Amino acid sequence: MRKYEMMVIARPDLDEAGLQALSDKIAELITSNGGTVESQDAWKKQRLAYExxxxxxxxxxxxxxxxxxxxxxxxxxxxxxxxxxxxxLIVRPAE
Structure with a gap:
């Protein structure tokens, strides 16, 4: 098994339930394909560097x-x- 790090930017018009549903969908995708979620940062709204x-x-x-x-x-x-x-973006962190 390899370690991966994935950064996701979600639409700003999503509410708390929408963000939770997206998190659940991503976690389900990972586990259903033989992976395990090690950690997830909380969703944080930020300004994009460019449009x-x-x-x-x-x-x-x-x-x-x-x-x-x-x-x-x-x-x-x-x-x-x-x-x-x-x-x-999905990357493999440096070992």
Missing amino acids: IKHLREGFYSVFNFTGEPRTANELNRVLKITDEVVRF
Whole structure:
């Protein structure tokens, strides 16, 4: 199993329930593909460095998880088509 770190920027118009649903969806994707969620930072609203999809703000969260490469590939596939996600990045942290 490899360690991964994923940063997600969600739409700023989501409410608390929407953010929780998105967190649950991401955690379910990780666990259903053989991974485990190590930690997740709380959602924090911040101003974006530049406009993305006509948005100036977004909710940021960082997920640390372990999994196989297929776990990261499936997350990448699903998050690309998830409307609530503005941008995301999955990286393998330095060992």
